[in-house]
Amino acid sequence: MPASAPAAAVGSAAPVTNASAVESIVVTANKRRERQRDVANSVSAISGAELDRKQEVRLQDLVSQVPGLALEAADKTSVRIVLRGLNAGSAGTTVGSVIDDVPVNPAGAQNNAAVNSPNFDTYDLQRIEVLRGPQSTLYGATAEGGLIKYVTNPPDVTKYSGALEGGIAGATAGGLGGSTKGFVNVPFWDGKAAVRISAWNEFTPGYIDNPARAQTNTNTAQQYGWRASLLVLPVPDLTVRLTAERQTLLSDNADLVQVEGAALTPTTPPAGQLNILNGLRNSTILPNTSQNESAVYYANVDYDMHWATLTSITSFAYNNFKNNLDATNTNVAAGLDYGNYVGQTFYGGPVLVGERQNSNTDKFNQELRLSSDTGSTLLGRQFDWIGGAFYTHESSSLLQFLDAQDPRDATVLSPATGGLKQFGQLSEWAVFGQVDYHFLPSFDVAFGGRFEGTSQHSQTSRFCCELYGSDSVSPSVTSNDHDALYSVAPRWHLSDDTMIYGRLATGYRPGGPNLSVPGVTNIPSYGPDKTVNYEIGLRQDLFHKTVSVDITAYYINWLGVQVPSVVNTSVGPFTAIGNAGGAVSKGVEWTLNWVPLHGLTLSAVGDYSDTRLTQDAPQLGGLKGDYLPYVPNISASVTAEYRWHTFKDFNAYVSGTWSFTGTRYSDFATGGVTTSHAQLPSYSTGALRAGLENRRYSLEAFITNLSDERGLTYYSSNGGAGETGQAAFIQPRTIGMTARVKF
Template sequence: MKRLGHTSRIALLGSVAVVCAATPSVALAQDAPAAAPEAAAPAPEPQGDEIIITAQKRSEAILDIPQSVTVVGGDTLERQHSVTFSDYLSQVPGLSLEQSEPGVGRLVLRGVNTGGVSSTVAIYVDETPFGSSTGLVNGAILAGDFDTFDVSRIEVLRGPQGTLYGASSLGGVLKFVTNAPEFDAFHARGRAGLEFVDGGGTGYNFSGMVNAPLGDVAAVRASGFYRKNAGWIDGNGSDATFFGVDSLGGKDINKGESYGGRASVLFKPTSELSIRLTGITQRIQSDASSDSEVDQVNYNPIGGKLRQSRWFKDPNELKYRVLNGVVEYDFGFASLLSSTSFSKQDQTFNIDAVPILGTALNVLVGALVPGQVIGPFQDQQTDLKKFTQEVRLASPSSNKFEWMIGAYYTHEKGKIDQFIGSVDLLTGQSFGIPLLDDLATARIDSKYKEVAGFANVTWHATDQFDITAGARLAKNDQSAHQVTASALGLVGASDFVTKSDESVFTYAISPRYEINDRMAVYARIAKGYRPGGPNVVAPPVPPGVPRTYSSDTLTSYEIGLKNNLGHGASFDIAAYHLKWKDIQLFSVVSGVGVNVNGGTAASNGIEASLLLKPVPGMTLGVNGAWIDAHLTEDTPPLAGGFDGDRLPYVPKVSFSVNTDYEWKLSGSATAFVGGTIAYTGSQRDNFNISDIVGVNPDGSFIFAFTPQRHISDYATIDLRAGIEIDRFTIEAYVKNLTNSEGVNSLALLEDQLIGNNVLPGNAIRAALTRPRTIGLSLTAGF
């Protein structure tokens, strides 16, 4: 199982493989077109410069939503060449990301993170919840990083969203809203581009879309993309050796590719009925992680070069599949919406385990194979199949009272299948000795079922004052079948089934007062949760290790102000206090990863956004967040956290400044320039899983603790410019102009800490910000 920021030992199953080497609300009016309602109906027209979004599962102006929301429009995403989480991170106050390779990343909102393995940010694609709801299929680090080409917008809801969005939305929701097919006309668009990474390789990309009416009652929209991602990490080759064997060399070893497509058909046979069918596929592949070897003090690249030592190739591949059917019928007194979804997520990766296990294996059992060098590796397959059904009945928008009731069902099947073996590094051949050829095997098959009912109401007490309230009752049942084996004793033998079930109640209440037509203040109290579940750990189970773990819950207290300044300008600010109970944590027992409940944590913060248009053609946007997120009790000893420790990968201060200016060159030509400065404040890495170094006379363990590491602040600068001529747009851009080397993820190796470090210069590994990248693109519309 894979866990970002930690490779302190091999931990099988449990929740994540730890054998890897190893971050308020403003709507950009000019960039966020009016949204289709959650179903397939055409979008309502914005009122003046209002932005219509679907954060509360009905179409509403952003000023009317009593919570903190950020909207990043499709035009902004394309203008800034933002195609992955890391690209548009700075557009969302309070959002951070921990990531070491494409497709494998942990999203954090408002500091809600303890480094566990169940997600705290829910990912939605239109009506489809994507990713695992449990702590058994690596949901925390496998957030769906969908390509943004031809996306209408991204909506980010901050704070717990348990009432309308359910499980694993403690920190909030990130929602991709795709463009629905249009009935009015045929149109198409294509884009091609090149990218050059400083000190690395060359990448290129192609994308295109087509929209076509199919008579008077149907339309289809389809899009596709391909990206060849340039690498910038080199193999260390002969500069790193292990028992006399050179590490692999090579240039740009972390190159990769990503491609996929989306197709949607919309039927509207009558004015009351609409049916939308959508399919999405995407593949993300990388030849190696983006970790570089850095010193253990300042995290500067060893020798000033971005390099990596590895004795096995370690590719990673992720596949997404999403099918969704939405049917909506307007009865007049209410609208009925039914959403049926099936999604599939597969990950296959290989890990070079030489820096983790190699020294110990060669010292302890190397005598079995004299003259040979034992090189361990791990292969893993992680699969998730998820079916969801949601039905909602909602009243029309009203000046007095609005209501919504709904039911939700999901059924997930997960699998993690791991194999740890070894070969002779001198020849690449197996040893022919089962003890070494099959060091360990582990597999867990899990099931998760949830049923929930929810309701949401808004009472407009006066023309200026309203109260929105909601509640949700959810019940889940889980089971896990674990099988582990290891002739060498890396993990205990096991073959058993464990189960759990629980019911959780969440709620939200939000009073809102309109000071005038353009300004409103609100308060919000809301509760969110993550499901607990069965633990998997090889027997004999040490004292104090639970066979199940409970859900953790988070209660948010928030106040905010929203101000539509007119003419596309706005100002929003929000302050909050989050109380987090029974926090879920990750640990390792007998070589197997387990989930445990800790004590409490808190997060206090302020976030703000300002959007101005000071002169015609110019847009200036500023957003920022201050977050104080920390433990308020010690964690269980195995998890390694102490009261007062900062929650991991949460910058205390972050902000960005975006400015764009465009002007007419002639009747058919428009030029534009722009830039972004983004600052990420200092952070801490994950709590360090404690080592058991002895046993007291009473049988209790003696622990050795490693403190959290400090990660320094950094800033990046992006520039862009282009010209639009009729149907064509030519653009040039630079990302990370100053070649900043900000740390996005740290990996600590146990062997490094006990003096068996095989990396040159006593290095550790860190994922750094991608070096300066220069890009060119051409877009054509028809």
């Protein structure tokens, strides 16, 4: 970025001069600044102001705003992100996560990366960009289904500023929550430097009771963190930004309630397997606590050479997940839970079984790229290009222990049950580039390519005693793979207000070595899987830009799908990863906005998707034609917002949103323990917001889940006390208020 450009303008929203027009946003999906309306890619961008106004603080809150986005979540700390239906339940993620172009999610699968994706608070963000479809040519491994991009507010060297906010919220038949957040921006060194510090602390109310422990509202959660960023413009054309961010998300209990389930008859589940048994309750003797801690530290250096900009991004990130689970009622076979299996086999009677699972990933990244200045030409035509190299190294560890505990007082029994610890290393390197040549003023084609390789190795240690015998260490296992990726994206501006585009792109997720399983030898490594995405889109502004239309149709061929398969051993079932055939995801996505009169905005987003296996997958328990899990066939939302002037410099607003989530299916069966692919019912919900604001103060009241709907988001046919199942539902009706002040 040139030193003469105001730092705060990087990636900022481009304000629309006509207050009755649909807002336009500048994004950096292609690692350069472009209007969202001009990007030949499926991009949803939500501004920081909109995130604040709609109380959208986590990924769970974004589903209704982003076509093709779905989540699988049994609690607040473990979330599987799904874009365009790419989910087969494996341990590796198909959606990448970056903060200011810094990768923060684990690339390997050895520490359950698919459900351990960072879930950062959205406070003091410039915007969130969600890129749908493969993004691997520019963003590398794990972005084969799409990308979540957090764009932070950089320090502003031109002025002092800050803000404080506080809120309170209560869930129906549940507890109270609240939040405190703030930031401060301080320029210094005569406009050559500034520092911006943000902090947040948010409590989510609980609403699930635990009769076994005589506790109410057990599933409370706390999310707190901070971000500090220093921007320095030491000499003309040189920009240096140093940033640190850290966040902790604590959950006192999983968001699970007991349902009828099918623990006794998984192959012939009862018709009412999804029925809630005792209201919003779940009986567990042992605690089910979880902690998700994420941090990232990075240095971004830009040097403008007046024909191209050289960018270096050096970063270190880590993710730490700690879970304590009551595994007593989890089944090892139909009608046989761990409490009885472990107790009768090793201790002479039923026991409680607690599981401790800790996973850690340390991640070093280095990216060096050179990108042309806007307006560069070749043979008299505009020619934009970018090229670079990338390297990452990950160190991971996964610890799993089972503790047999006395049912009378929960003391840990001796001898110890035992556990496993797996260490892993992953290295990834890549060279990449993209060129965009304008054959005509109204027609251009972007060509992208990436060649990358990964190498991994892991080693497993076993700890005594009852499950694994004496302490032992397995031989190290390794795997290596590489791939060449490409993208082609033509776009044609039929007029200033109408653009059509196409995109052919491939995505990639690395393979890796499997966990060494006791008593089983020669478990092969699993190979990479790959996506090939075809899409065509239309973006159009109508009626003096009071109407905007964004419609995309896509078809994705998913090859060599990584799937979890169950290996039965003398100490119970273990999950290994393999490759099984393929799947297809196809659908239509839409985003529509209309400003029919000054102050009134109507918007609609949604998608229709059809995601299925194209071949039988015996390891998965899936058959050709089966739908992929946790992908709604239809999702849609409609929002109406009206803003008007009230008195002095204050404006008021009121908005309402209705959202619909269609039928989905739960995970495929694993070893006959769970019900295969249960259909989850559709649901709809609404939200209302009203507020009063000016440039300095704002006050907002809100209601979410207006009808107090029990929308089902996760289901397991076993795991509940007394051979019942468990399910997670959306948060009950919640009423709250937030006040903000800026200075």
